[in-house]
Amino acid sequence: MDSGQLFNLTTVAYFAAMVLFFAYIASKNKTVALVATLASLAGFLIQTAALGLRWYESYQILGADGRAPLTNLYESVVFFAWSILLIYLLMDWKYKQRTIGAFVLPIALFSMLWAQMSLSSTIDPLVPALQSNWLTYHVITCFLGYAGFAVAFGVSIMYLLKIGKEEKHTGDGPMGGVLGMFPATKVLDNLNYTAIMIGFPLLTLGIITGAAWANYAWGTYWSWDPKETWSLIVWFLYAAFIHARFTRGWVGRRAAWLSIFGFAATLFCYLGVNLVLSGLHSYGGA
Amino acid sequence: MTEKTKSYTDRTWDFLCSLKLTIVLLLLLALTSIIGTLIQQNAPAADYIREYGQANYELFKKLQFTDMYSSSWFIGILALFSVNLICCSIKNFPRVWKFFKEPLLVAGPGTFKGSTNTAEFSSKDSKQEVADRVSTLLKKEIGKPRLTEKEGKLYLFAQKGIYSRLGPYITHLSILIVMAGAIIGNIWGYKAYVNIVEGSSIDQVLSRNGTVPIDLGFTVRCDDFDVSYYPNSNRPKDYNSDLVILENGQEMARKRIEVNHPLTYKGITFYQSSYGPAGSAFFKVKATENASGETVEVKAQQGQNVPLPNGYSFAVTNFTENDRNFGPAMQMRIKTPDGKNGAPFVVWQNFPQFDVKRGGVFNFALLGFEQPQFTGLQVAKDPGVNIVWLGCFLMVFGSLSAFFFSHKRVWVCLEEDGKKTKVLLAGNAHRNQPGFSLAFEELQEKVETSVKNEFQKKEG
Numbered sequence: 001m002d003s004g005q006l007f008n009l010t011t012v013a014y015f016a017a018m019v020l021f022f023a024y025i026a027s028k029n030k031t032v033a034l035v036a037t038l039a040s041l042a043g044f045l046i047q048t049a050a051l052g053l054r055w056y057e058s059y060q061i062l063g064a065d066g067r068a069p070l071t072n073l074y075e076s077v078v079f080f081a082w083s084i085l086l087i088y089l090l091m092d093w094k095y096k097q098r099t100i101g102a103f104v105l106p107i108a109l110f111s112m113l114w115a116q117m118s119l120s121s122t123i124d125p126l127v128p129a130l131q132s133n134w135l136t137y138h139v140i141t142c143f144l145g146y147a148g149f150a151v152a153f154g155v156s157i158m159y160l161l162k163i164g165k166e167e168k169h170t171g172d173g174p175m176g177g178v179l180g181m182f183p184a185t186k187v188l189d190n191l192n193y194t195a196i197m198i199g200f201p202l203l204t205l206g207i208i209t210g211a212a213w214a215n216y217a218w219g220t221y222w223s224w225d226p227k228e229t230w231s232l233i234v235w236f237l238y239a240a241f242i243h244a245r246f247t248r249g250w251v252g253r254r255a256a257w258l259s260i261f262g263f264a265a266t267l268f269c270y271l272g273v274n275l276v277l278s279g280l281h282s283y284g285g286a
Numbered sequence: 287m288t289e290k291t292k293s294y295t296d297r298t299w300d301f302l303c304s305l306k307l308t309i310v311l312l313l314l315l316a317l318t319s320i321i322g323t324l325i326q327q328n329a330p331a332a333d334y335i336r337e338y339g340q341a342n343y344e345l346f347k348k349l350q351f352t353d354m355y356s357s358s359w360f361i362g363i364l365a366l367f368s369v370n371l372i373c374c375s376i377k378n379f380p381r382v383w384k385f386f387k388e389p390l391l392v393a394g395p396g397t398f399k400g401s402t403n404t405a406e407f408s409s410k411d412s413k414q415e416v417a418d419r420v421s422t423l424l425k426k427e428i429g430k431p432r433l434t435e436k437e438g439k440l441y442l443f444a445q446k447g448i449y450s451r452l453g454p455y456i457t458h459l460s461i462l463i464v465m466a467g468a469i470i471g472n473i474w475g476y477k478a479y480v481n482i483v484e485g486s487s488i489d490q491v492l493s494r495n496g497t498v499p500i501d502l503g504f505t506v507r508c509d510d511f512d513v514s515y516y517p518n519s520n521r522p523k524d525y526n527s528d529l530v531i532l533e534n535g536q537e538m539a540r541k542r543i544e545v546n547h548p549l550t551y552k553g554i555t556f557y558q559s560s561y562g563p564a565g566s567a568f569f570k571v572k573a574t575e576n577a578s579g580e581t582v583e584v585k586a587q588q589g590q591n592v593p594l595p596n597g598y599s600f601a602v603t604n605f606t607e608n609d610r611n612f613g614p615a616m617q618m619r620i621k622t623p624d625g626k627n628g629a630p631f632v633v634w635q636n637f638p639q640f641d642v643k644r645g646g647v648f649n650f651a652l653l654g655f656e657q658p659q660f661t662g663l664q665v666a667k668d669p670g671v672n673i674v675w676l677g678c679f680l681m682v683f684g685s686l687s688a689f690f691f692s693h694k695r696v697w698v699c700l701e702e703d704g705k706k707t708k709v710l711l712a713g714n715a716h717r718n719q720p721g722f723s724l725a726f727e728e729l730q731e732k733v734e735t736s737v738k739n740e741f742q743k744k745e746g
Binding site: 201244265 | 305306308309312313315316319320322323324327355468477516519521522523524525544545546548555557558559664665666668671674675678681682685686689690
């Protein structure tokens with residue numbers, strides 16, 4: 001069994017979980033929701049084992065030059081999926097809003113599919129610039145931050161889907177149908193904020209560890225490199241979101257949109273900069 | 287007239303304090319920052335003209351898009367952002383400070399009736415006895431309570447996490463500290479680079495913007511430079527330079543630097559950043575006089591005439607690292623004492639006996655060859671960097687305390703009610719209300735046990 005096979009198994013588990021979450025919303029059967037959650041958890045555990053195995057494999061292939069599996073596009077996309085599941089499962093454990101899985105799992109599944117199907121999974125040794133412990137701290141904090149924003153994005157989509165119908169909904173009874181299964185808009189709005197509250201300090205730490213590393217490697221903690229700039233753009237957007245919470249007229253719909261724009265900027269910062277623009281972060285070049 | 291002026295100042299103040307301004311500025315900063323990621327920054331004029339045309343280049347110049355992060359308008363937005371931050375803090379801080387200076391020791395009836403988290407019990411014991419028991423409990427659960435007696439009633443007040451109220455202010459302050467550190471670094475520091483050829487030394491570096499030489503005030507010598515590659519690939523694994531710092535000829539420091547492991551001396555840091563070949567290669571050549579068997583070892587550069595004993599000399603005229611799979615080989619010729627050039631011949635490093643067979647006055651052996659390298663160093667002096675790190679630390683600390691901790695307060699009022707004691711309990715948290723409600727329910731049960739002294743009864 002190698003890590004590639006375990007990652008494939010992970011993908012299958014996430015696919016199953018996603019389908020089950022859809023089935024839960026359609027069927028309103030709580031057992032289905034529980035099975036879906038267990039499938040997510042199983043996928044997450046398999047993926048954790050796979051990450052550990054890939055780490056071990058790097059030592060098998062590179063000898064003493066082995067390293068944590070966080071260094072190229074394939075590994076980062078896989079780690080992105082893992083981070084999303086970690087944040088999602090923690091929030092599920094705390095808030096038990098099972099329907100959210102249907103909007104979060106697809107992001108993780110899509111990441112896994114993309115990595116498994118079209119990215120190179122070779123284990124290459126590190127160029128000197130990447131040989132630093134800062135790499136691990138920087139990548140982990142950034143991706144957990146991104147994951148918080150991914151969960152917030154899923155919740156925001158649910159909010160926008162529901163709020164339109166809720167405002168038109170008349171009568172005393174609760175809303176029926178699929179949207180009736182969603183948590184109340186007030187709860188969704190709160191979960192959006194909670195996920196961003198987890199993501200924002202982590203992104204802040206990610207930017208700081210990146211700056212510390214850059215300073216250690218090149219003597220400049222900030223050089224307005226496109227990647228750095230985009231991470232700051234993301235930071236500005238979520239800072240705006242957090243302050244919008246305290247301002248009348250900015251909660252609810254606008255906050256949800258801000259969260260969606262924030263995640264779009266996050267994705268551009270993560271992938272767009274490497275695939276579209278040029279800069280110091282080389283992993284997207286291949 | 288005065289009234290109108292005052293209202294104008296007031297309006298300006300309100301504008302500068304407003305959260306709406308904060309949001310607009312944050313979004314504006316996010317939006318404008320994109321420009322510099324799409325248009326290359328600080329490139330030569332010709333690059334812009336080639337890519338965008340003359341007219342657009344002039345427009346970019348006018349709008350300062352080619353160096354936008356130091357443009358007057360971008361700095362202007364940042365300055366307004368700082369002013370907004372400071373004004374906001376000045377406006378709101380006194381309200382927060384009041385929680386420290388004048389905690390609400392005696393809660394009014396509104397707190398006990400109107401709040402979400404309230405409870406009421408009664409006890410047969412005296413109010414002093416109950417107060418003692420509840421105090422012990424609160425001390426354990428929340429924090430040391432403060433007792434106040436007022437109009438015959440006893441009031442207890444306990445709180446936890448009051449410092450989380452400072453979180454947002456610490457975060458805001460940290461941003462200003464980071465900016466201050468950046469400004470200090472810009473004014474009193476510099477970014478520079480220097481190339482040092484192995485074995486040589488420098489005492490000046492070149493500024494990264496403008497290539498003005500900067501005196502270091504000491505000398506840096508590079509004793510050696512090495513690159514190592516991963517097995518079976520041309521991917522560099524490590525490259526490092528042995529640097530020595532000299533002052534007045536005295537060795538002050540020495541370190542082997544590599545990427546991610548710089549050397550700092552007197553606030554100036556040297557970072558390994560690049561390398562390359564410097565000048566032509568050196569050949570270590572051993573010449574043996576065939577008649578006497580006497581040998582000399584010399585270093586020769588390609589094309590250079592190197593003297594040999596008895597007026598002879600030689601020159602290396604060509605070199606290859608691999609001659610038809612025979613390994614490194616040099617082509618050379620001998621000059622006789624009367625100035626005549628002999629015919630060129632080849633010496634292989636791996637087959638020294640070949641040249642012994644050639645005959646002639648001398649035979650030669652190639653002992654080795656060396657390509658001198660230069661090491662490329664980034665040089666930085668940044669007296670503001672520690673201030674930036676202090677700001678970063680406060681930012682993390684401040685945002686964590688702002689997001690994940692809350693100021694929790696609990697009030698108790700004990701009042702004689704005939705022979706009994708009436709106990710009122712209320713609690714409040716300044717964020718995460720649902721979480722606090724759960725915690726309050728637990729506390730409520732414990733207080734009830736304590737008030738009714740059931741715990742001791744069970745034991746008795």
